[in-house]
Amino acid sequence: MTMGAFPEDASGRRAVAVLEQHEIENCQRKGETQVLTDLQTHVLVYPVTESNGSQALTNILDAGLNRPGTLLIQSPFDLEEYVDAAEASQQFALAKHTLFSNFCQLLGATRVSVTQMDIVTNGDISTMKADGGRLVVSGEIGMDKTATDSLCSQLSLIDEYAGGEPELDEAEKLLRSYRLAGDPNMKSLLQARKAAGNPLTKRTLTVNLSTEANKNLKVVGRLQLPVSAFGAEYQHAVKQTKEYKLTLEVLFPGT
Numbered sequence: 001m002t003m004g005a006f007p008e009d010a011s012g013r014r015a016v017a018v019l020e021q022h023e024i025e026n027c028q029r030k031g032e033t034q035v036l037t038d039l040q041t042h043v044l045v046y047p048v049t050e051s052n053g054s055q056a057l058t059n060i061l062d063a064g065l066n067r068p069g070t071l072l073i074q075s076p077f078d079l080e081e082y083v084d085a086a087e088a089s090q091q092f093a094l095a096k097h098t099l100f101s102n103f104c105q106l107l108g109a110t111r112v113s114v115t116q117m118d119i120v121t122n123g124d125i126s127t128m129k130a131d132g133g134r135l136v137v138s139g140e141i142g143m144d145k146t147a148t149d150s151l152c153s154q155l156s157l158i159d160e161y162a163g164g165e166p167e168l169d170e171a172e173k174l175l176r177s178y179r180l181a182g183d184p185n186m187k188s189l190l191q192a193r194k195a196a197g198n199p200l201t202k203r204t205l206t207v208n209l210s211t212e213a214n215k216n217l218k219v220v221g222r223l224q225l226p227v228s229a230f231g232a233e234y235q236h237a238v239k240q241t242k243e244y245k246l247t248l249e250v251l252f253p254g255t
Contacts, residue, residue, distance in 0.1 A: 076212035086237035092213035110163035
């Protein structure tokens with residue numbers, strides 16, 4: 001059931017389509033019902049003014065995301081949080097980068113720095129290097145130019161901490177709380193910092209910021225959205241996803 005009461009089961013609301021009643025009826029009349037019947041998509045009938053006790057719905061309303069003709073996607077890190085699907089690739093990548101830096105802080109890191117970012121769009125790869133506190137991409141004639149992807153302006157390229165003994169229990173709790181216990185880089189860092197006899201002091205690694213988000217974005221990718229309700233330009237923005245990979249250097253006390 002995709003309409004009616006907001007689902008308690010998070011798997012039944014991985015995507016949320018906000019539609020006015022007349023648009024729903026229009027979809028039914030034209031036979032464009034896939035978005036209405038998808039088992040992982042909930043249709044939220046606009047206007048919505050009450051959360052009915054659902055934390056997820058309260059969060060949607062508080063964030064002002066209950067706009068008609070909008071598709072929302074569930075955060076892979078917090079099942080009660082949503083973002084506009086047109087901005088999801090970047091917002092979820094930013095969220096994972098922040099969580100990774102916080103995780104390193106709990107492990108006692110003194111510095112987490114981004115040295116490179118790769119963006120994969122429809123199979124094409126753009127590579128940006130950190131230079132002077134910003135990410136730049138090499139131009140055709142060898143000149144560097146500021147990267148235009150909006151994530152580049154939001155990323156913290158360097159985080160510095162006082163450093164200290166690792167808070168291993170808190171670090172493990174962060175992984176569980178934000179559904180990141182399966183990330184191989186973070187598990188490996190945790191294990192390395194547990195080795196008290198020969199502690200890790202430096203690691204250079206590449207982190208895929210999009211692995212978890214892509215699972216939910218695939219739900220959006222297969223939805224057949226009616227143009228009359230969502231608009232061609234918005235649909236293009238929703239369907240165009242990017243994959244972000246960061247190369248980082250993490251320093252711990254002793255370096």
